[in-house]
Amino acid sequence: MDGEKTHWHTLNPREAAQRLDTDPRRGLSAKTAAARLEQYGPNALAEGKKKTVLQVFLEQFKDLMVIILIIAALISMATGEVESTIVIFSVLLLNAILGTVQHFKAEKSLASLKAMSAPSAKVLRDGSRTVVPSTEVVPGDIVELEAGDMVVADGRILENFSLKVNESSLTGESEAVEKFTDAIAQAETALGDRKNMVFSGSLVTYGRASLVVTGTGMETELGKVAALMNQTQQRKTPLQQSLDNFSKKLAVIIMVICAGVFALNLYHQLPLFTKDGILSALMFAVALAVAAIPEALSSIVTIVQAMGTQKMAKQNAIMKDLKAVETLGAVSVICSDKTGTLTQNKMxxxxxxxxxxxxxxxxxxxxxxxxxxxxxxxxxxxxxxxxxxxxxxxxxxxxxxxxxxxxxxxxxxxxxxxxxxxxxxxxxxxxxxxxxxxxxxxxxxxxxxxxxxxxxxxxxxxxxxxxxxxxxxxxxxxxxxxxxxxxxxxxxxxxxxxxxxxxxxxxxxxxxxxxxxxxxxxxxDPPRPEAVRAVADAKRAGIRTIMITGDHKVTAAAIAKQLGIFRDGDQALSGVELDALSDADLDQRLEKISVYARVSPENKIRIVGAWQRKGKIVSMTGDGVNDAPALKAADIGVAMGITGTEVSKDAASMILADDNFATIVKAVVNGRGVYTNIKNAINFLLSGNMAGILCVLFTSLANLPMPFAAVHLLFINLLTDSLPAIAIGVEPAGDGLLDQRPRDPGEPILNRSLLLGILVYGALIAAATMGAFFIGLNAGGAGLAMTMAFATLTLARLFHGFNCRGEKSIFALGLTSNKASLGAFAAGVALLAAVLFVPGLNRLFQVTLPSAPQLGLVALLAFAPTVVIQLWKTVRDAVKKHI
CATH class of the missing domain: 3.40.1110.10 (Calcium-transporting ATPase, cytoplasmic domain N)
Structure with a gap:
């Protein structure tokens, strides 16, 4: 397009019209307008290529853990374990459907950018004034503007009558900009210097004017923002990265151990191999795979995050991206827009x-x-x-x-x-x-x-x-x-x-x-009173607040001082000064710069990226179109719900319903609480799975019958374990979260102490389970042994839900402080009782009804690990209190 090659702001009005073969008195002819519409396409922003529903659905099966489960299901089918096959495939199908639905709830930023265009425009065609849809405006059109109009395309002013335009959505500056017909821009990168141009997405606040359209769609300043957003990739949250790494390592370990267990069971059959023996060895491997894979982990994490978002919504912090909830707990830098965010946006x-x-x-x-x-x-x-x-x-x-x-x-x-x-x-x-x-x-x-x-x-x-x-x-x-x-x-x-x-x-x-x-x-434009306290609270929480604004550097620094952002020794930097710095120079000075003024959308992305290079988790707040690319690039993008544009809201992970900077700090506290609950839920799920793994490994090494059927482990992982895990997710936040430092995003959620706890807790539950297994094996054979092991493992893991509610003992936390945990325990016991006693279910789940004394032993053995763990926590808490 000619508009891409020509510096339109350097031309006089008649030259601009001549370049576009436009008669300023009559505008374009209808024929020319139609031809240009066909040539350039509608005045709309380009969208990236969208994936089909089938493509997204099939992508859900690429995960290595899912592939292992598919293999396990196929082996179950080959060995005649129809129930296990149905359950495994049902789980996989449900997860794929949920993943597909979540994908199509993703951001719609470009659609919002398109919606910013006015529904119609007043143009001059064949000498007559006519109203056309904004999508049909083409380069060369003469458009008439008056107060209240939204500018539908970039254009060069032909006639001007005291025109003032609000460009805050593009520049971040709250004051309207006066426009002229004879101003020649000195700096092509600053919108405010091109005062003889108007830009798509701006709002006319005063006066009237006519203009010749020089750019539409992706050739506008708004289109440049759209292109930036297309190029900007969202980063995975620390929890996503940690769980991804864990899943890969766990998948490799599972495959290696399953192969070892299969080979070991074949070894026990030497010197002869039978079909039944090989199938039995395969079923051992399947049982181990099902025991090791935490099928409900991703669902539980999602549910806990969803519950966290509900709590945040009540405090005016609306989370759009569930995965971003836990990231809040790791935020160490908040890059905040000034106008309307830290200030009242009111002179x-x-x-x-x-x-x-x-x-x-x-x-x-x-x-x-x-x-x-x-x-x-x-x-x-x-x-x-x-x-x-x-x-x-x-x-x-x-x-x-x-x-x-x-x-x-x-x-x-x-x-x-x-x-x-x-x-x-x-x-x-x-x-x-x-x-x-x-x-x-x-x-x-x-x-x-x-x-x-x-x-x-x-x-x-x-x-x-x-x-x-x-x-x-x-x-x-x-x-x-x-x-x-x-x-x-x-x-x-x-x-x-x-x-x-x-x-x-x-x-x-x-x-x-x-x-x-x-x-x-x-x-x-005065600071919000609550923002001063919020900045201080953020500092107490180990979070650095950086002001990024389109205003003048002196003004911005003065406001930052009032807010407590700009302190002695800090520096303020303008966008021009930032452009002059190399990435290395910026990295060296980054810690000292508290205020950035007169910045562009590219500058904002660069600032966010510089902090991310230092390993920081960055939150970016804003309300304008110019903030959208940086909101998307940040780990947590925060948009204003009242004054924010639809583009900024769609690009953000969180929306502040009250436009209150202080709400961010509350959200950080909730985010830290959500992360703690997720960590405790993971501890609960994996320590229970560890018990199952140890049991299967032990019986394999000892050449004993299988302690569980695959359907037993799926029942535990998907039903009885899910309820306590969800209850852990609503555990009330502990005191002092705001006084903690932001957690290191590089530290995996499964750190050494958590892995040690998973191993110890798993070993205790496994010991109790194998005790029940041997009692059943001696009293009634392999069928009863499997049933007693299954019942003990299920009940022990239900009790274990109380152990994983927090670091403190249940006496310090309070048994009734989380009523959801009591309800989850009761529901889990009811489900176990249904499997044991309801006709049809006991056959489906391959259980043999134990006697009353045997059920008593199951209950005692299942409760024993929790007694040991709670005694240890009580003693440890008492020692800490007296140190």
């Missing part, structure tokens, strides 16, 4: 300077003539209005000026009606001034507001309580010093002046001289 008046005095805005005194005139100039030389019901309307800076009047009960609309506007000179970035002409008691008076350097140069007098006095160099220097002090505090400063004209006539630029300088009004 508020602060200090005023008048009659030689600097005072707070709420101390404005109308008895003082200078202060009264300063307020009059602020209200009359602005167009904004405020209303509690309809909200604030107008430029945020002018809204802040009107708020000064609101504080002392002045209604700006009524006040302006008393002093009607007779003329005006609109704001111009070259002049940096805006002037309005009013009838003040019959005297034509020009009120002007603007940049202090410009207005001071044009002022001949200074207003004091004793009347106007000459503006001397010393007085100019004093006013400039006050302005500098206010700016260093992060305040935006506007200056005000007036001039009486000889008669009522349209004001001219020559009239903007010979002013009487009135004073200064400063304003700020």
């Amino acid at each position: 508020t008046p602060q200090k005023i300077y008048a009659d030689g005095s600097l005072l707070e805005g709420h101390d404005l005194d109308l008895v003082n003539d200078v202060q009264r005139l300063l307020l009059k100039a602020a209200l009359l030389a602005s167009d904004a209005t405020t209303d509690r019901e309809t909200g604030d309307i107008g430029d945020p800076t002018e809204v802040a000026l009107v708020m000064l009047g609101d504080r002392i009960g002045i209604d700006e609309i009524a006040y302006r009606a008393q002093h009607p506007r007779r003329g005006e000179l609109a704001f111009d970035s070259d002049r940096k001034l805006m002037s309005t002409l009013h009838d003040i008691d019959g005297v034509p008076t020009l009120y002007t507001k603007g940049a202090i350097d410009t207005l001071l140069e044009r002022s001949s007098f200074l207003l004091t309580r004793n009347g106007p006095v000459e503006m001397t160099p010393e007085r100019r220097e004093e006013i400039s010093r006050v302005n500098m002090d206010l700016s260093m505090q992060g305040l935006r400063v506007l200056s005000f002046a007036y001039r009486e004209l000889p008669d009522f006539r349209p004001p001219t630029l020559e009239d903007e001289n010979g002013f009487t300088f009135i004073g200064l009004i400063s304003m700020i």
Whole structure:
């Protein structure tokens, strides 16, 4: 497309139109527009190639653990174990369906980007104004804009009538940008410098204009964001990485041990091999595979994460990605957007300077003539209005000026009606001034507001309580010093002046001289009060907060100081300065930089990536389209639910329903609690599986009958174990989580201490199970032995659920503090009883009904490991307490 090759902002309006073969008076012909629509396609953002449902479904079977289970199912089928085959295939099918459903609930960021386009646009075709769907806008179209319109494509301004456009969704800057027809950009990478261009996705807040479309779809600035999001890959969470590594290692170990068990059973049959003997050896291998594979692990982790999201949602933190819940516990860096996230996104008046005095805005005194005139100039030389019901309307800076009047009960609309506007000179970035002409008691008076350097140069007098006095160099220097002090505090400063004209006539630029300088009004987008506490809490939790904003570096640093983000010795960096740094230089300075200002979407991704290179888990907050790529690149992307764009919400893992930075800290605490519960659930599941593995290995080595059928182990893993694991997942968060350091993301969840606990707990349960096995073997043969081993292992693992609720003993945790664990135990016992006593089920699960004394022994043996574990925990807690 021509728009890709041409620097449109460097052309004058007619050149831009000529390049696109467009008649500015008549627009495109309908025929040309149709041809270009066919050539360039609809004005939409490109989507990546989507996978079919079948492709996604088949991908669920690529996991090595799943392949092992498929092999086990095929062996069960070959040996005539129909029940085991059905159960295994049912489990695999259910997991594949769940995985497919989760895939199609994935992000829809590009769809949201498309939705940002306006549903229609006003274009000039064949000399007539017509309304067309935004998707049919093509390069060369003449589009007309007015206040309230969404810009549907990038374009070069042809005619302009005081156009102001809010580009915050692209640049992160909250203030509307004034546009011109004759501005030539100096820096192609900064949107704000191309003031003769408008960009797709922007909102017209004031004035009107016509433009020639230079880029549509992926050729727009919005399209560049879409391309960035396509290129950005989401990172796996630490838990995903840990479980993936564990699954691979476990799969290899299972295959090696299964092969060894199969060979060992064949060895016991030497010197003759029979078909039944080989099938028996295969069934031993199948039983071991089923015992070793934690079939319910992924489902349990998902359920625990889902329960964590429900709790977070009640605290206004909505988790979109379940897998990201546990990652919150490892977050060590929060890269936060300033506007609307750490601040209120609402300009508020602060200090005023008048009659030689600097005072707070709420101390404005109308008895003082200078202060009264300063307020009059602020209200009359602005167009904004405020209303509690309809909200604030107008430029945020002018809204802040009107708020000064609101504080002392002045209604700006009524006040302006008393002093009607007779003329005006609109704001111009070259002049940096805006002037309005009013009838003040019959005297034509020009009120002007603007940049202090410009207005001071044009002022001949200074207003004091004793009347106007000459503006001397010393007085100019004093006013400039006050302005500098206010700016260093992060305040935006506007200056005000007036001039009486000889008669009522349209004001001219020559009239903007010979002013009487009135004073200064400063304003700020104030920090959220709760954000200050949240930043301090994050620091206590070992989390570094970094401010990333589109605002000026001085302003951003001042706000960061108020929030506690910018401390002595810290540095602030602009986007231009960041671009000049190599990755090595950035890595070296990274720890010292607390504020990044005037940054681009690419800059934000680079900052996130730099912290990730240091091994940090990074959270990125934001609300605009320009934040979306970095939200996706971060480990935890956090979008604002109220002020955030749909694109940012779709790109994020978490949405703050209250737009409150403090909610992030609460979510981190919950995330740490969820991770702890997941770790305890994994401990429970794997220690129980370890008991089954040890039992199968022991009987294989001792050339004894199989202690379990494959269907027994599947029943335990999928039913009776699932309930206590879920109950562990809702264990209340322990005290002091906020005082802990973020966990090391490089440390596997199955660390040395957890693996040792799994082995010890598994050995205790296995010992009790084999005790029941031998009692059954001696009393009634292999069938009874298998039943007693199955019942003991099931019941022991149900008791073991209480051991895995936390590090402390059950007496310290409280038996009834987690009522779900009691319900899970009762339900598990009921399921076991159904298998043992319900006709039909006992045949399906290959059990032989034990006698009452034998059931008593099963209960005692199953309870013994928990007694030992709880005694050990109680003693350990007592020793720790007295150290």
